Amino acid sequence: MLRHWLLDPAITYLNHGTVGATPTSVLAVQQALREEMERQPARFLLRELSALSGQSPRAVPRLREAADAVARFVGARGSDLVFVDNATTGVNAVLCSLDLRPGDEILITSLAYGAVVNAARYWAERARARLLTVELPFPLRHPAQIVSAVAEALTPRTRLAILDHITSETALVLPLAEMAAVCRSAGVPVLADGAHAPGAIPLDIPSLGVDYYTGNLHKWALAPKGCGILWVAPERQPDLHPPVISWGLGQGFTQEFDWVGTKDPTPYLAAPAALDLMREWGLEAMQTYNHRLAWEAAQVLSSRWGTDLPAPEVMLGCMATLPLPLSRGKTREEAARLQYALLYEHRLEAPILCRDERLWVRVSAQVYNEIEDIERLAEALESALHML
Incomplete structure (x- = not known):
């Protein structure tokens, strides 16, 4: 191979x-998209990529078409999914949209990815909130250890739990649905860091019971570099905004994320080809x-x-x-x-x-x-x- x-x-x-x-075949698809974009850059980016201009000659804008394909891969609807550069960007989108107050708490675990820890600490400190870390043992002997540790750490001040699906350094598949269930029963929304999950394990995001799910497609889903997703439960979408505010402000969840300024969108547009290749293999x-x-x-x-x-x-x-x-x-x-x-x-x-x-x-x-x-x-x- x-x-x-x-x-x-x-x-x-x-x-x-x-x-x-x-894979080289996916890179070839991406390069063909880049060449098509450069032949008519304004048409490609301003009229065909998203629905923001209202003048797209396409029945479905390019980004929405790609989002629909990726959403099917993770058991979701395209209208609940947007593209981000990576999972860390998705985490920051949720954190910067969170209405934190002094004394509130963000819950993470000791196995969380370092960049995510930094982001959570930054946004907590800005709001004079607390970052609470649940100590999880490693090595681990049973998934139940994690569920009980998370449940015991929740307090009436917990405003968000950031939970890994697959940990980065320690490479553990955590019982995300069970952890989310104990958070939900306590009224605590869950942001799942699924950086390593898409393509690596079977994935049906809505069935996990989380409020937000962010993951990378450029790892185990074989997409080009700089291709991540952010899935958001419909009831959470009105209050969520991208870290970069641009022309889509106030026009809905997908509109805001589909245009955050001029950038190369071909990693996102080539992602369906990567998923097709995995199905072919x-x-x-x-x-x-x-x-x-x-x-x-x-x-x-x-x-x-x-x-x-x-x-x-x-x-x-x-x-x-x-x-x-x-x-x-x-x-x-x-x-x-x-x-x-x-x-x-x-x-x-x-x-x-x-x-x-x-x-x-x-x-x-x-x-x-x-x-x-x-x-x-x-x-x-x-x-x-x-x-x-």
Whole structure:
């Protein structure tokens, strides 16, 4: 499958989850869209892209057509979904639209993505609200640990819970629907950070019971870089605005997000081609293969190093984060040196993380990977660790 990507064949790439990698056929669709746009830029951007001008010659504007296709992929309606550059942008859209007051609380977990934590802290501090962090254990032994921890942390002042669907560093598939249910019973709206979910696991957003869901398509859904989505429950849409206010202000949810100024919209417009490609290859088969390889990697590396598995199989998707032997490094500086050594000395790309004064490696499994890549990683790590 590697021939379908531009990835350097001299590098063993086990880092698909970080920024994704787009197949060449999808890049070709994107380039064709760019060339079409440049032939008549004003017509393409101002009259065909969105309904804002009111003069589109198309029955359905280009962005709405793409949104309808993506929405079907995630079990939703196109009218409830807009495009954003990435999941962090989607999180900021919700946070900057939130009517926070002094003393209010935003709830996050200790496994949240760093950029999301920063955004939540920023908007909380502006309103003199509190950012409350629920400490979750890692490794995790059972999903119920998370649900009960979230339930116990909710208070009458909680105005929003930001919950991961799949955590970034620790690569855990969390019980999002169950967490959302306990928040809903307490009257707390939920913003789901699904950065790693679309394409990686089966996804039906409305069934999760959340109020907002943001995710990336440029990771596991194979779209070009800078392609994310924000789904919003209909009752929440009137109060939501994009971080960049532009000509769509006051004209409705989709109108506001569909035009935030001149930019390259081709990552969004090429996303349906990426989803079609996954269906052509067999979406369920891809997800099954990637999950099995990630789980096998977890078993192989844990057994080889005599370490514990980070979670039960049900909590792993297409990635796994494994602890390195305890005696080998415990600082962020050592993690960075080790990651650089993997790439520049062993021609292998995989994130090395530092958590709780211990080093961890996160393995991403995409269809261009195989178990031999995992074995190569183990040998490279064992060689590089001796140099710390």
